[in-house]
Amino acid sequence: MKLRSDSFSDQQVIPTRYAFGKYDAQTRVALADNMNPHLVWSEIPAGTKSFVVLCVDSDVPSKPDDVNQSDREVPSDLPRVNFYHWVLVDVAANTTEIAEGAYSDGVTPRGKSGPLSLDGMRQGLNDFTHWFAQDREMSGDYFGYDGPCPPWNDSIVHHYTFTVYALDIDEVPLKGKFTGDEVLASIQPHILDQASITGTYTLTPRLLAEQK
Numbered sequence: 001m002k003l004r005s006d007s008f009s010d011q012q013v014i015p016t017r018y019a020f021g022k023y024d025a026q027t028r029v030a031l032a033d034n035m036n037p038h039l040v041w042s043e044i045p046a047g048t049k050s051f052v053v054l055c056v057d058s059d060v061p062s063k064p065d066d067v068n069q070s071d072r073e074v075p076s077d078l079p080r081v082n083f084y085h086w087v088l089v090d091v092a093a094n095t096t097e098i099a100e101g102a103y104s105d106g107v108t109p110r111g112k113s114g115p116l117s118l119d120g121m122r123q124g125l126n127d128f129t130h131w132f133a134q135d136r137e138m139s140g141d142y143f144g145y146d147g148p149c150p151p152w153n154d155s156i157v158h159h160y161t162f163t164v165y166a167l168d169i170d171e172v173p174l175k176g177k178f179t180g181d182e183v184l185a186s187i188q189p190h191i192l193d194q195a196s197i198t199g200t201y202t203l204t205p206r207l208l209a210e211q212k
Contacts, residue, residue: 001044003164003195007037007100013211014148014160014199020107020128021149023203028068028152036086036104036145037199040097041164045192048093048166052187054180055086059158061151073155073204083131084180085160086145087124088117089172095119104145114143115177124178141177148201157207163196 008014014037016022022032039053060083061067066074088103103117111129115122123144132138150158167190172178174186202208 001041001164001166001193001195003039003041003162003197005038005040005162005197008197008199010197010199012199014201019147019149019201021203023152023205023208029149029203031107032147032149034104034107034145034147035101036098036147037162038098038100039162039164039197041195042096044093044096045166047168048192049170050089050093050167050172051091051095052165052167052172052183053086053088053091053098053162054084054165054183055145055160055162056180057083057085057148057150057158057160059150059154059156061154066153067151068153070153073153074151076155082180083127084124085126085147086162087126087178087180087183088121088144089124089174089183090121090170092119092121104147107146109138110140111142111146112144114141117144122172124174124180124183126180150201150203152203152205154202154204154207157200157202157204159198159200161196161198163194165194166192168192 017033019032024030128142
């Protein structure tokens, strides 16, 4: 399989319009356009009955102690964990493209609805569900796509990997609310092929300056 995007190039910076948060000189971070990027895939294996789309940030700090603290940066040697930004399943076998903004266009406080989505597809919970769990204004179930919003004091640039999986089943065998990890575990025996594209993003002023 092959995967590409008209929204960003592999291993290049993701434009702000696809992010949940953007840099702000006064407040450090502000809400961005939060549009899902365009994706298109090809060279589909024979026997494909559906697709799954996942987006994962693999650079999230494993401990929150230093996150968004003005007197220090999150150290680069801190162990990192995965953070799911998009969990889309039951994508029909005749679908090979997702339009920009089709599944997300703007930030929805307390999260977008789900799991039912367009054309019979379903969306899982992304990890903003846990991130905002204790926030009275933002807590809720965050279904579908919500874009990058890394700590504004992280010492490393974050990497966001979009992966499309071709499956030999029509539907992912999960019901109700489900997470990215649950989807990955359930589809492992059914993956015929997969393809990925990775974009980068940061809100750290020092790193933003280095990108220019």
